[in-house]
Amino acid sequence: MRKVLIVIYSLFSIIAFLALSGITGFLFYTLYTENTADFNRHFTYIRNDIRTWYQEVKGFDSRIIRTRIEQILRSEERLFLLSIYSPGKGLVYAMEKRPVNSGSYVKSNLIGDLSEKDLDWEGRPEYRNLPLLRASLTKKLLDEPMLYIEALFFPFLKNEVSKIIKWGFLSLILWLMVTIIVRLFAVPKTGKTKVYRGMMTGQEEYSPSFHAYSEKSENQPVLKEIGREGDKGSFHAAEKKGTLELFSPRTGLGWGDHLPQRLGFEINRTAASNQDMVLAFITIDKFEEFTNPEEVYEKIARIILDTFPFQDLAFEYGKGSYALILPDSDLFEGIKNLEIFQKKISGKVFKNQAISVSIGISSRNGRLLSPDTIIQEARRAMEKASSEGRSRIIAFKADPEKYRKTLSEK
Numbered sequence: 001m002r003k004v005l006i007v008i009y010s011l012f013s014i015i016a017f018l019a020l021s022g023i024t025g026f027l028f029y030t031l032y033t034e035n036t037a038d039f040n041r042h043f044t045y046i047r048n049d050i051r052t053w054y055q056e057v058k059g060f061d062s063r064i065i066r067t068r069i070e071q072i073l074r075s076e077e078r079l080f081l082l083s084i085y086s087p088g089k090g091l092v093y094a095m096e097k098r099p100v101n102s103g104s105y106v107k108s109n110l111i112g113d114l115s116e117k118d119l120d121w122e123g124r125p126e127y128r129n130l131p132l133l134r135a136s137l138t139k140k141l142l143d144e145p146m147l148y149i150e151a152l153f154f155p156f157l158k159n160e161v162s163k164i165i166k167w168g169f170l171s172l173i174l175w176l177m178v179t180i181i182v183r184l185f186a187v188p189k190t191g192k193t194k195v196y197r198g199m200m201t202g203q204e205e206y207s208p209s210f211h212a213y214s215e216k217s218e219n220q221p222v223l224k225e226i227g228r229e230g231d232k233g234s235f236h237a238a239e240k241k242g243t244l245e246l247f248s249p250r251t252g253l254g255w256g257d258h259l260p261q262r263l264g265f266e267i268n269r270t271a272a273s274n275q276d277m278v279l280a281f282i283t284i285d286k287f288e289e290f291t292n293p294e295e296v297y298e299k300i301a302r303i304i305l306d307t308f309p310f311q312d313l314a315f316e317y318g319k320g321s322y323a324l325i326l327p328d329s330d331l332f333e334g335i336k337n338l339e340i341f342q343k344k345i346s347g348k349v350f351k352n353q354a355i356s357v358s359i360g361i362s363s364r365n366g367r368l369l370s371p372d373t374i375i376q377e378a379r380r381a382m383e384k385a386s387s388e389g390r391s392r393i394i395a396f397k398a399d400p401e402k403y404r405k406t407l408s409e410k
Contacts, residue, residue: 060093073097081152251301265373278326278334281382282374285356285390287320331363358385361395
């Protein structure tokens with residue numbers, strides 16, 4: 001389910017990113033078009049005014065024209081350069097909105113005599129040190145002499161760009177917040193888990209590979225070598241049964257002798273459907289120290305049946321211990337579900353004695369293995385959890401590639 005959610009959210013994120021990019025580009029394009037059209041109207045008025053002034057004084061050397069053009073540059077926020085030129089003759093007049101201590105934008109300066117032809121002239125002015133975001137408009141100023149007026153202006157002002165960038169930035173922040181929330185709810189919580197990779201078979205030396213998980217943050221996992229022991233449980237005398245009985249009348253859980261057969265069926269079933277399954281061993285911490293341990297054992301058995309719905313997948317297994325099969329679950333889902341169960345137990349008190357359990361977990365993890373192997377893995381994980389303190393969860397994570405390689409070498 002988590003994988004499906006992550007895939008759906010990833011597709012949604014791609015679509016949202018493309019939509020955000022498209023909307024941002026559209027906003028810039030719309031703003032550019034509107035600003036250019038607006039300045040074009042202003043530029044028409046500027047051209048008409050300059051043409052009227054020229055006809056009054058018959059030239060551009062007049063101080064009056066220069067003063068009026070300076071006023072235009074100051075009043076038009078977008079305009080930063082205004083030039084007048086004659087095709088084939090050269091630049092006649094140029095004025096820029098010059099910042100303090102800046103260089104001129106104009107390559108060549110004022111030409112006084114329009115009758116002389118400039119042999120280096122190519123038809124329009126050349127500018128240098130121009131801003132990155134700019135636009136230009138050119139209109140005919142006079143027919144005789146043939147003069148053109150050109151305006152360089154900013155299509156985007158800083159406040160206009162900042163609004164669009166701010167909108168995009170807020171959208172990005174919102175997306176990041178949603179992503180964090182999705183990851184918190186969809187990704188398994190592995191922040192307290194250390195991974196030790198290894199592989200175990202029934203014949204070779206045991207190489208432990210544990211995930212350690214605890215309600216207590218100060219309990220850090222420590223890798224230790226664990227000696228091999230027998231796997232047969234030590235059952236209570238009261239649990240002896242006939243061969244046809246499946247469930248213990250005392251707890252309602254299955255007998256531990258039925259675990260290997262039921263586990264083998266689940267391994268084959270999940271392998272056929274390419275699913276995973278988890279085996280967990282649960283042991284009561286300090287079991288022998290309780291005043292009436294049998295009553296505590298029955299109490300926790302009832303909580304197991306209330307928490308996990310499949311009666312035929314929960315078993316009594318040894319003194320103060322249980323075995324539990326979680327079908328169609330991977331290792332991290334198993335940790336999450338067993339943590340919930342563990343917290344239910346941790347809040348219980350029996351005759352002024354706090355109850356807690358330690359849990360060992362293993363999973364199929366892509367392997368087609370025998371029931372004895374996964375039982376041994378989960379049992380060793382439980383023994384490790386019990387030996388390291390109360391309320392511990394230790395998970396064995398096998399390396400399927402190493403497992404298959406070992407099998408092929410045999």
